[in-house]
Amino acid sequence: EVLLVESGGGLVKPGGSLRLSCAASGFTVTNAWMSWVRQAPGKGLEWVGRIKSKTDGGTTDYAAPVKGRFTVSRDDSKNTLYLEMDSLKTEDTAVYYCTTGFRWGQGTLVTVSS
Amino acid sequence: DVVMTQSPLSLPVTLGQPASISCRSSQSLVYSDGNTYLNWFQQRPGQSPRRLIYKVSNRDSGVPDRFSGSGSGTDFTLKISRVEAEDVGVYYCMQGTHWPPAFGQGTRLEIK
Numbered sequence: 001e002v003l004l005v006e007s008g009g010g011l012v013k014p015g016g017s018l019r020l021s022c023a024a025s026g027f028t029v030t031n032a033w034m035s036w037v038r039q040a041p042g043k044g045l046e047w048v049g050r051i052k053s054k055t056d057g058g059t060t061d062y063a064a065p066v067k068g069r070f071t072v073s074r075d076d077s078k079n080t081l082y083l084e085m086d087s088l089k090t091e092d093t094a095v096y097y098c099t100t101g102f103r104w105g106q107g108t109l110v111t112v113s114s
Numbered sequence: 115d116v117v118m119t120q121s122p123l124s125l126p127v128t129l130g131q132p133a134s135i136s137c138r139s140s141q142s143l144v145y146s147d148g149n150t151y152l153n154w155f156q157q158r159p160g161q162s163p164r165r166l167i168y169k170v171s172n173r174d175s176g177v178p179d180r181f182s183g184s185g186s187g188t189d190f191t192l193k194i195s196r197v198e199a200e201d202v203g204v205y206y207c208m209q210g211t212h213w214p215p216a217f218g219q220g221t222r223l224e225i226k
Contacts, residue, residue, distance in 0.1 A: 035215075037163075044204075044206065044217055044218075044219055044220045045155070045157075045163060045206055045208075045217040045220075046217070047214050047215045047216070047217070061213055061214070063214045064115075064214070097162060097163070099163075101153070101165060101168070101210075102165050102168075102174060104162040104163055104164065104165075105162065106162055107162055
């Protein structure tokens with residue numbers, strides 16, 4: 001069975017950093033295009049960033065609000081996707097989901113507040 | 115960036131009746147490979163999103179056949195032939211043709 005399990009969310013002060021993890025099972029992250037999508041409390045869905053499969057170059061792309069502050073990466077040996085978030089702002093407060101498009105994790109809540 | 119506009123934003127429906135959600139994009143969603151990367155997602159209360167439809171009209175595995183997608187270019191529609199109680203939630207269209215991918219604002223379906 002394909003599963004995605006996010007972790008690493010929590011409360012962080014503005015300007016702080018946090019690393020989210022997304023452990024995958026049932027498939028190999030190396031071979032998949034994977035993305036992070038966020039949802040602010042009571043709001044809609046917003047794409048954050050993605051990493052292409054290794055065969056498609058493994059490159060990353062980011063939405064404008066997070067470009068230069070967030071980094072998507074993966075550890076093939078751990079079959080895990082990451083989202084490194086730096087210089088966090090209050091407007092980054094959201095539930096963060098990892099997804100293959102079809103499969104979604106349960107999400108992890110990030111709260112940026114002083 | 116491409117803007118996705120859904121209507122209506124709120125959709126009260128009687129059980130057993132059909133429902134329809136419209137989604138319009140600010141640019142054509144036909145990609146250079148000839149495909150149209152328009153997806154539909156369902157988010158039930160308290161749950162993660164679930165993809166229902168990909169590339170306009172292809173149902174994902176496990177999705178009931180009462181859900182159907184149609185459209186082309188910039189105009190797309192999600193239809194539910196007979197609404198059931200488990201269909202309550204928010205529905206989002208999403209384009210994956212142009213970077214960045216973009217979601218519509220969401221349509222909240224409720225039982226009347």
